[in-house]
Amino acid sequence: MSVEAVFPELAPYRGRTTRLHPRPGRPGIHDSHVGGPMLWPDGEPWPVCYEPHRPETEGYTRAEILRARTAGTWPQSRPWPGTVTPGTPGTGTPGTGTPVTPGTMAPGEDGPVPFAGLAQFFRRDIPGLASGPEGADLVQLFRCPLTHGPHLERRYHLRWRRTRETEQAERFLATPPEVPLFRWEHELPEPCVLHPEEVDTYPWAEGDTLPAALIARIDAWDDAQASEQGPDAPDYQSDLSIPPGWRVGGFPSWASTGPMALGCASCATPLRLLLTAGGEEMDAGSHSWVPLEDRDPSLRGKASIRGGPSVARPTRLRFGRDRDLHVFTCPADPGHPPRWVLA
Known part of the structure; x- marks a missing residue:
């Protein structure tokens, strides 16, 4: 019509x-994608969320989410590091023997948390992409994997780059930092080609x-x-x-x-x-x-x-x-x- x-x-x-x-696939660092690896020079600081986060009680590991998706099932959740499951003897972090107040986050988890990479887009693949500062033609999108405030607000981060300069780096980050658990299964993007x-x-x-x-x-x-x-x-x-x-x-x-x-x-x-x-x-x-x-x-x-x-x-x-x-x-x-x- x-x-x-x-x-x-x-x-x-x-x-x-x-x-x-987007469709599930195996994008590389030089591809536009959702959920794939970022074009990130090795040694450059990864974006981190410094704002206070809401305490969590349970979550999912990356490996468990991926296994469940392959099997077509729902992943098994586990207690958040630093929490005690009600009625369960022991401590917050399994095997450490360190007492932690029930329902509180483990040390460090209320502090800086690495952002999770969601997507990156090159103008060479998407001509309609607007220019960034100083002629940047690559944009990378990140989200904090944890929530903030009483309404479960999210925090996002945008990183602009000039492709030609970035691709001249000698080495690129192989494995970005991760949080121990994801609060929800849908926090982990499926790698997709565009x-x-x-x-x-x-x-x-x-x-x-x-x-x-x-x-x-x-x-x-x-x-x-x-x-x-x-x-x-x-x-x-x-x-x-x-x-x-x-x-x-x-x-x-x-x-x-x-x-x-x-x-x-x-x-x-x-x-x-x-x-x-x-x-x-x-x-x-x-x-x-x-x-x-x-x-x-x-x-x-x-x-x-x-x-x-x-x-x-x-x-x-x-x-x-x-x-x-x-x-x-x-x-x-x-x-x-x-x-x-x-x-």
Whole structure:
């Protein structure tokens, strides 16, 4: 379906987005990827989160998560280092014989914690990737594996690089530092290779993202489609404007928060969307965005999706309660602090 054939007024608002289409694979340090090894010069300090973290009681080791994924089962959790399982004699860290107050974190775990690498993108693979400070053309995304504050907030980190200079390093980090356990299974990304695809996209239709008269027309069209075709009918927000999943550039989706006006904290310049990380590449509400090879043309909605978790949730990551993580940067100066929004 041509969006502009239905709403010609959308033509001036057309934008380009690069869908990344991650799929499980074996990316290397010189590849754009989600969940693969970072291009990181050996000896360069790894990013660390210094903020206080919430105490944990149990978690999963990297090895246990990987074994469970291979077997198609759920990993077995274990007590967090520094905690005592109620009713179990002994101490926090198994075999140490050191008493630790139940429910508290072991020494050092409330201090610096290494960030977990989530993804890296080269502009040579994704031409639509915006430039970073001083012409940087490689961006690396990290997340603290632990939570913060009463609402389980997350902390993220963005690292920009110039590819040519970085690839001239004599040696690269073979094994990044890790925390003893992951709080949730979906904290560990599945290594994925990318299959970039540029698509036309259009703004989210709510608030003042588009003219009020056009939004009213879109809402009326959505209602008419649902009345004629039922719950699997296409609608603008899910099927025609913005694709799900990992993508670079384009427009943000605002399903959970509603549109937000975001300005740079350093200079007040309106921020632009650098990239979006999503837990699901497809779902029942975005049928038209499902690749042809991943759908049964005789079916509609969720029933049409085929391929299982490796297609629908290839990275295994989650952001919030299955929201999109939008990363915004300042177009006036990409070196200004980025903004992270779950929407």
